[in-house]
Amino acid sequence: MTPRITPRGPVSEALLHAFSTEPHPDAPAMDEVVELTRTALAAGTDLLTDDDLQISLYMMYGLSYGDTVDADDEWEWNPGLVRARRLIEREFERQLRQRIAVDDLPAPEAEAVASYLFGITSEDGGPSLSRFIAKKATREQLLEFVIQRSIYTRKEADPHSWAIPRLTGRAKAAIVEVQSDEYGGGRPHRIHAEIFGRTMSGLGLDSTYGAYIDSVPAITLASFTMMSMFGLNRGLRGAIAGHLAAFEMTSSIPNRFYGNGFRRLGFGEDVTEYYDEHVEADAVHEQIAGRDLAGGLAEQHPELLPDIVFGAKACLYVDGLAGLHMLDSWEAGRSSLLVRESVPA
């Protein structure tokens, strides 16, 4: 059963309404979504914090994933829906490129690219979410952290898998090697998203995908929609490769801290297995993703190098903001989740 999604403004309200109508190619309800999307974008909104547009984009992508949004399969390629999606995507990408400078490129050689990516991913000087989790977070904050991460992690690796058929040779072999490990190497109980499900259950949380969708803020959705956008658009294949490399490179050390945070509060292996697994796994993946995927792709297609770097920096930027949102909220004595009444449709 797919959890119900509560609208956050006019666009998401119109989209949910459209899903309740016949998925006709010229469905007037979807024309309304396109118009409202145009109006929202014309107002000059910040996509990273716009709840209405982020939950709308999340639902549009949800049609391409499984078990995410309760709607007829026909809507996935509905012309009106795709039009609205492209409007949001173009503006989202434009805003990201405006904020993320790509001006200090390495040589398009595998080792230079890997070294460059290891460099930028180790320079993050902001407050550390992982250290806070390890040393200070309360039980309630740990639960919030898991809820925030569940939007991506219960679909861990899926956004990057869209890239596989768009890559060849060394880069393809590399991403498949990483993704195969993410998906448990043939063992369903070792699928990382499933291990994370056991972490949620161990904490008494509902591991159904999207169970907490109404509770997470726009920036958390943006982290997931951004990587979905990179994965689902062939033109952004460089960005999704760079994103995966940066994601893996900022994972093994933080995951050790996360695991320590849960151990500090007395949680057992059922909860910490996910984090412990990633300490070892991502120390492998970061080497492959940095050198063979991102570096290999840059050697094959030097013209994609700026996007590889863009994707890596976008990962650091957006996930940094999502982490900062949690730290800022907790420092101010607030919850990092949205308090939202569910509106029965």
Added chain:
Amino acid sequence: MSDRSDAPTIVACPDGPLLVRGEVQLETPEGEPIEQRRRTVALCRCGVSTIKPFCDGTHKAIHFRTEPQPARSRTSEREE
């Protein structure tokens, strides 16, 4: 990269671990097998991993270097 045989390979990652692909037997000095939980593993060579013999990424935190360092300051690589 031209190796097409199925023999195991070990990639010496600059400033990082030894990446082992293919079927190898990891064991303790007593001959006890060390559980290998994934097809490709990274073995620690900086000496500070908390999950030895596997790598846990800590080499990055201690700025472990495998190559002689030319006079190159890290700050010169930083973004403005």
